[in-house]
Amino acid sequence: MSRTAIPTEFEDLLSATGRRVLAGAHPLCGALANPRTRFLAKADLIDRSKAERVRRALEASLVDELELMERPIPPESISAMRHDYGELLPKTSRARTIYFESRRERGVKAAERIGLARMMRSASFRAFAEALVGRRLAAGWGLQVLRYGPGDYAGPHNDHHPENKDARSGYIDLHLSLCSQGVAHQWLVYSRAGHFSEIVSVAQPATVTAYRLPFWHYTTPLVAKRGKDAARWVLLGTFLYR
Known part of the structure; x- marks a missing residue:
C-alpha cells in the first residue's frame, strides 16, 4: 500500500461538507459549545473513497503492530458484593490499540x-476540532489508534480524570472511524438527562465523532456480517482547552 494513501494533512480527507466545517461556514461549527450537546456523530464529513484508502493502508501496515487492550469484568464485582443492588462496575473493554506514549514503540514507529x-498531528486536525x-x-x-474486531467493545465509562489538573475541567475527543464492509453493526450509547437514552451507529464507512468530555457512554460489541471479515479502526485525538 502506497504511503500516499494517507495524506499529510487531515484536511485532505474531508468532503465538501467537512471543508465547510473547517472553514467555519457550516451549522456544525461551535455545536459542542452548546451546554446541552456532549456528542456529535456525522457520516458526511469525510470523503469515503479517501477514507477507504486509509483503512486499507492501516490493515496492510498496522495490524501486526497492535497490542491487546483487554479489561474484563472483575469477578469480585459479584463475589465481593455485600448488599443487594450495590454493584459497581469499573470500565471494561476489549480491542487492539497503539498508544502514542513513546516514539520508540513498534506501533508508533509503524x-x-x-x-x-x-x-x-497535522494543524488541520486540531483546527477541525476547534471548529x-x-x-x-x-x-x-494526545493520540491513539484502536481496532475493534468482532465482539470488541467499550463498557460504560465517563472519561473523567479528576486527578489530572489539565483535564479535570473537561476536554475534547475527536475520532475518525473507518469501517470495513463486513461490519453489520456497532453502536455508541450515551447519556442524556441521567439515562442511557441516546444511541447512534458508528458502523458507517467513514464517521467523525466528537465528544465534549466527561459524560457517560459505551460502545456495543462489534457484530460482523455472516462469513465476512470485519473491523472498525478509530483514529483518536484528545485535545485540552488552551
Missing part, C-alpha cells in the same frame, strides 16, 4: 512510517 502519525467546539485548543494533543 504509524510514523506510513504517515499516519503525521496526519493525526466543532468553537474555541481554541492546546497544542501537543
